[in-house]
Structure formats: C-alpha cells, structure tokens
Amino acid sequence: MLRPPYQRYETFYIYAFKSGHPELRDLEDPDLIGYWEEDGIGVLFFHKPKEELIAQLVNKLNLILEIRDIIPYSQWNERRTPKPFEVGPFKIAPLWEEGVYDLIFDPSVVFGEGTHPTTSIVLDVSWDFYKERGLPQGVWDLGCGSGILTLFWAKLGAKVFSVDINPLCIKVTKRNLELNNLKATIWEGDLRKFPSFDGELILANLYKGLLLDLFKNPRFFNPKYHIISGFTIGMEEEIIHALRDKPVKIERRVERDNWVGYLLCQI
Ligand SMILES: C[S@@+](CC[C@H](N)C(=O)[O-])C[C@H]1O[C@@H](n2cnc3c(N)ncnc32)[C@H](O)[C@@H]1O
Structure with a gap:
C-alpha cells in the first residue's frame, strides 16, 4: 500500500x-x-x-x-496501469489521480484495479442489478482483492461482507474502505472452508477451479442471486455442466474479451 x-x-x-x-x-x-x-x-x-x-x-x-x-x-498487471473509470453514476480513480471522484482506491499489488474484463463485468451487472432490483439484503464479495466491488456496493448503501485468503487483500480492502469513509465486514480465510453464506447477493469473481469447488457447497446457493465471473468462453461448458443440478438459472450472460460473467437467479 x-x-x-x-x-x-x-x-x-x-x-x-x-x-x-x-x-x-x-x-x-x-x-x-x-x-x-x-x-x-x-x-x-x-x-x-x-x-x-x-x-x-x-x-x-x-x-x-x-x-x-x-x-x-x-x-505490472498485464500492463493494465490503473486509471479512472466510471460505473453507473460513480467516477472511480486510483488515489493519486487529481480531480473529484466518488470513490478512490489504492490498487496496491493485488487483483482489482477495476478495469480487468471480469471485474468490469461484475461491476456493470451490479449496477444493472441495483437499478432493476434495488439494494439487496446483504452482499458477499468473495475474493475481494483490492476491495473494488466492496467499495461499489458499500457506496450504494449495502451491507457488505468481504472475504479473501490473502492477508494483503484484507489490509488493502480495509484501507480502501477508510479512504472513502465506508464500512464493511471483512474476513480473512479460505472460501472453501466457509460455513455458510447468508444475505441476498453473492459476487464471485474467482477462478474456475474455485467456482467449481464452491458449487459443491449447497450453502453457496443460499442467497437468491449470484454474479459470477472469472472464466473464459472455453470454460463455460464445464461451468454450465456443474450448475445443471443446482437451484439456479442463468438470468443474464455477459461476454467481454473472451471472459464471461453470469447473473444467476434462484429457481
Ligand atoms: C480475480 S480476484 C478478484 C478481485 C476483485 N473481487 C475483483 O473483482 O476485481 C480473486 C481473489 O480471490 C482470492 N482468492 C483466491 N482463492 C481464494 C480462496 N480459496 N478463498 C478466499 N479468497 C481466495 C484472491 O486472493 C483474489 O484476491
């Protein structure tokens, strides 16, 4: 940091x-x-x-x-140097940018400078979700990285629970919340060992193997909605196969630079 x-x-x-x-x-x-x-x-x-x-x-x-x-x-970061970007009504920027922004953040060295295709899919689907359905009762940010998704939902007024296995992600997310005068509940730990998920919306921008592990946990499907990403078009068949007997349907699919994200809705 x-x-x-x-x-x-x-x-x-x-x-x-x-x-x-x-x-x-x-x-x-x-x-x-x-x-x-x-x-x-x-x-x-x-x-x-x-x-x-x-x-x-x-x-x-x-x-x-x-x-x-x-x-x-x-x-660093596949040469994606952090720069200002917008999601919905919010102008978001790394803390060194001059100007007035709704959210500022220190990207540090962890994942989550905001413009990776998978992060931007989750942010855009999040904004559309909020416009259509309002504020969910509790949002989980699974694998919070820099905390960029946590900041976005906390700024909208949601009660956010953020988890990451990497202690640096935890420190960076806490710092980024402080920078914006926002609050969230943060846990360091392995998602695969997590006992339960309450709340209404899960955000899971993870890698395919971890998503597949989480799908095996019935409690992962407790919340009514999931915005998942972190897999490519080539991996979709495996993701869809793993979801076939789960109590969710794919309500929306977004594709960006070969990366894919879904909004899942309980059936
Ligand atoms: C692709 S990044 C997403 C970061 C941020 N949420 C975003 O959308 O830009 C995935 C995050 O998951 C975390 N992670 C990986 N394996 C994990 C596990 N088993 N339990 C908890 N977090 C994990 C990584 O440390 C990383 O910060």
Whole structure:
C-alpha cells in the first residue's frame, strides 16, 4: 500500500519465499508495499531494493528465497496501469489521480484495479442489478482483492461482507474502505472452508477451479442471486455442466474479451 512519502508506484522490488512466515505479516519497513501470502508462498514487495533486510530475514526466520525480481509498475498487471473509470453514476480513480471522484482506491499489488474484463463485468451487472432490483439484503464479495466491488456496493448503501485468503487483500480492502469513509465486514480465510453464506447477493469473481469447488457447497446457493465471473468462453461448458443440478438459472450472460460473467437467479 502507499504510505508517505510514497505517492504512487514506480517500481516493484519483489522477494518470493518458498513458504510464508507469520512474522512477515507484521514486518515494518518504510519502503514496504506489502506482504502477499497465497498457496503457502510468501512474497514481499518494496519500493526499493532491500538485499540487507532480506538476508537478515532469511537468517532469522529460516526462509528460502526462491525469486527476486524487479518490475516497473507500467508492466505490472498485464500492463493494465490503473486509471479512472466510471460505473453507473460513480467516477472511480486510483488515489493519486487529481480531480473529484466518488470513490478512490489504492490498487496496491493485488487483483482489482477495476478495469480487468471480469471485474468490469461484475461491476456493470451490479449496477444493472441495483437499478432493476434495488439494494439487496446483504452482499458477499468473495475474493475481494483490492476491495473494488466492496467499495461499489458499500457506496450504494449495502451491507457488505468481504472475504479473501490473502492477508494483503484484507489490509488493502480495509484501507480502501477508510479512504472513502465506508464500512464493511471483512474476513480473512479460505472460501472453501466457509460455513455458510447468508444475505441476498453473492459476487464471485474467482477462478474456475474455485467456482467449481464452491458449487459443491449447497450453502453457496443460499442467497437468491449470484454474479459470477472469472472464466473464459472455453470454460463455460464445464461451468454450465456443474450448475445443471443446482437451484439456479442463468438470468443474464455477459461476454467481454473472451471472459464471461453470469447473473444467476434462484429457481
Ligand atoms: C480475480 S480476484 C478478484 C478481485 C476483485 N473481487 C475483483 O473483482 O476485481 C480473486 C481473489 O480471490 C482470492 N482468492 C483466491 N482463492 C481464494 C480462496 N480459496 N478463498 C478466499 N479468497 C481466495 C484472491 O486472493 C483474489 O484476491
């Protein structure tokens, strides 16, 4: 995340360890952007090279450094540098943009700068959903990333519950809510171990394997509506097959740059 004196991202200095370590979560350093942990791997991102600090951490915590990399911000995220965009009535921008915006956010290094086709499908379908049906009783943002979907629904006035397995996503989502003076309930954890889903609307912009796992959990279908995305046209057959005996119908299908999203409605 951006903290003074840093006003924007220029270059990422990246150190990836074979496995994560709980102490890395609370690491304090003025040049630290964040600590990412997913699938057992731990990754530190800095604004500057940190060889000395990394050598100390490797010694102290018995870490194995697997990758070190330097990536200009312009090449991060498939070169989708965050820029202002609009959804419904809201003008949304990264926090370094000058001007007046309804929502600002720090994209950090996590997924969710807003203009990826799958995110934009979920945002557009969300806005249409709100126009047609009003505010749902509780919205789940499953795999919240930067919290961009959480911000959108919280701004509309919804009670939002956000979940992510990556501790950095949790920190970034909290910070982005603070930046906009908004509130949501946030949990760090694995969606596959989640006991229950209440509320009326689930947003799930995930990857195919995780969607298929969630479909096996009958409680995933408790809420009346789902906006799902994160799969390509080539993966649709498998998604549709997995949904065939579930208590939902595909009410709307949106396709963008080979990515697909559905609005599912309970039957
Ligand atoms: C494609 S990103 C979506 C981010 C944001 N919601 C958006 O639409 O732009 C998927 C998110 O799911 C999270 N994720 C992946 N596996 C997960 C799991 N098993 N449990 C919880 N979150 C998970 C990732 O950390 C990532 O932030």
